[in-house]
Amino acid sequence: MIKIQKEDFNSEEEINKIKDLHENVGAVSSFTGYVKNKNNKKKVKSINLEVYEEMAYSQFKKIISEAKLKWQLTDCLIIHRYGELDVNSKIVLVSSFSEHRKDSFESCNFIMDYLKKDAPFWKNEFYDKKNEWLINYS
Amino acid sequence: MIKIQKEDFNSEEEINKIKDLHENVGAVSSFTGYVKNKNNKKKVKSINLEVYEEMAYSQFKKIISEAKLKWQLTDCLIIHRYGELDVNSKIVLVSSFSEHRKDSFESCNFIMDYLKKDAPFWKNEFYDKKNEWLINYS
Amino acid sequence: MKIKYFAWIKDITKYENEEINSEKIKNLDDLKTFIIKKYPDLEKHFDKEILRFAVNQEYIVKNIDLNANDEIAIFPPVSGG
């Protein structure tokens, strides 16, 4: 399940919805990313997260397919927000559902690695008086 | 925060409670373990999870202290249930809170490894007509 | 073809989207040349290989042929998650 949305979400509910679709899920590994209150020693007030939505969907689909080739996965959930997000808000949730812990753990990490590298989102950080595009030369 | 309880819990609420205590948490990695509907090809109806509660607390405290020595962690949460648990119920939640993803991810996995190895809980699995203690010779 | 600009690239181009149709543009390298001419301030970012290109929502690192109905996106390194 892939969701790209402005709104906040309830991780418990979102995970339960997927969990209830399946039998024999023993392990769910999740990563939640939040807006931090500072970055590079500058105090952040909020961010604006821009997205290339059609491409984000296709990249997420591709990442999930690759994870399912590498590990025994029952399901995957990616929720990524965009738009104006205050400090401490959730940005992203990635959850991997599987029978065994190792599969869910490693695939969740793998998905996050690729998401960070390939998902077309851009952070514009708002400080006290100015704003700045976050530049990620990795 | 360590909780050993019979009752189910809401992961979103439990994680938010810890998150709200701190500034600059950017990453929360979580693992949730559930009662599976089968084990060793036998259909499980429910489990009874026995605990040595005082020792479980002291083991969890120790594991969290060790994780905090190895990684930059803001906080850790372990909720472990005991008692009669139906198939698909949550058994355990481990969440690691940190500024950066790597710390939260690796420490969450580390805590789960030690929990599996050292936390004094014992699963008694109930099948259709009989029950059996789960024996773990690892 | 439809061109999309994201993040600070669109602060330079002043457009988020534009339609570019020229018989001279047969492939991605032709398009890059065309865009640098149109937006000289982008040239230094092309030179530093900072920019990313996607054709029909897939990353493209080499030169490829382009068709009139392709969607080409130009953007800086991503910073989601």
Add this chain to the structure above:
Amino acid sequence: MKIKYFAWIKDITKYENEEINSEKIKNLDDLKTFIIKKYPDLEKHFDKEILRFAVNQEYIVKNIDLNANDEIAIFPPVSGG
């Protein structure tokens, strides 16, 4: 000293807890000998080194001296999480 049995160990001993006080029991090995004598069905599990021992909530793998107010737990390999 207070002895605690867990999981299928207590199905053999029929007790979850018991108070054992004997002047003969000065250390963990003495206690093991005492318990095997009291519960002969446990002997094979001692022999196979399946059992785990905790003294005052800490795992103990070697022999250590015991005091009258110690809490000793005997249990099979854990299976939580």
